[in-house]
Amino acid sequence: MNETDKANVEKALGVEISNTLFYKCASKKVKEIDGQKLFKILSKVENEHASVWKKILKLDKIKMEPPESCVEDYTADLNDSHAREERAIKFYGEAAAAAQNPRVKEIFQAFIEVETDHLKLSEERLK
Ligand SMILES: [Fe+2]
Ligand SMILES: [Fe+2]
Numbered sequence: 330m331n332e333t334d335k336a337n338v339e340k341a342l343g344v345e346i347s348n349t350l351f352y353k354c355a356s357k358k359v360k361e362i363d364g365q366k367l368f369k370i371l372s373k374v375e376n377e378h379a380s381v382w383k384k385i386l387k388l389d390k391i392k393m394e395p396p397e398s399c400v401e402d403y404t405a406d407l408n409d410s411h412a413r414e415e416r417a418i419k420f421y422g423e424a425a426a427a428a429q430n431p432r433v434k435e436i437f438q439a440f441i442e443v444e445t446d447h448l449k450l451s452e453e454r455l456k
Contacts, residue, residue: 330385330430337424338385338433341440344420345379347397348372348413354399355406363454364403371410371447378440385433407451414448 330338352372356365383391399406421437421444428434 330433334424334428334430334433335386337420337427337437338382341421341424341437342379342382342386342391344417345375345382346391346393348417349375349379350393350397351399351409351413354397355410358399358401359403359406360401361403364406367450367454368406368410371450374443374447378443381436385436404455407455411448411451411455414444414451417444418448 349372352368352375356368356372359365359368379391399409418441421441425434425437425441428437
């Protein structure tokens with residue numbers, strides 16, 4: 330990996346940790362069962378993404394911090410989710426385009442697909 334790829338992968342790890350913690354928080358805070366289930370699944374997927382970056386960076390442990398805040402209001406958390414997924418998609422697109430390492434490029438491209446599915450999950454509920 331060159332310096333740019335490494336910096337982007339490190340940033341991506343931070344994004345995935347932040348999103349994992351946000352979704353975990355939201356899954357415990359919302360009253361709606363649909364929301365609890367949705368955010369629990371999303372937290373699990375983002376945690377898996379964090380693990381992929383962890384492996385690429387050859388780290389043996391990652392710190393799940395700092396804590397992320399969320400609110401009890403389902404719609405507000407869906408809006409937060411939407412903004413988070415939009416940011417991830419935009420950044421991953423830039424990182425994929427800039428990537429020199431083929432494996433890193435491939436992962437960024439694959440994650441764009443997954444984050445786009447996540448974006449749709451909040452969009453269909455915010456309609
Ligand atoms: Fe992710
Ligand atoms: Fe996502």
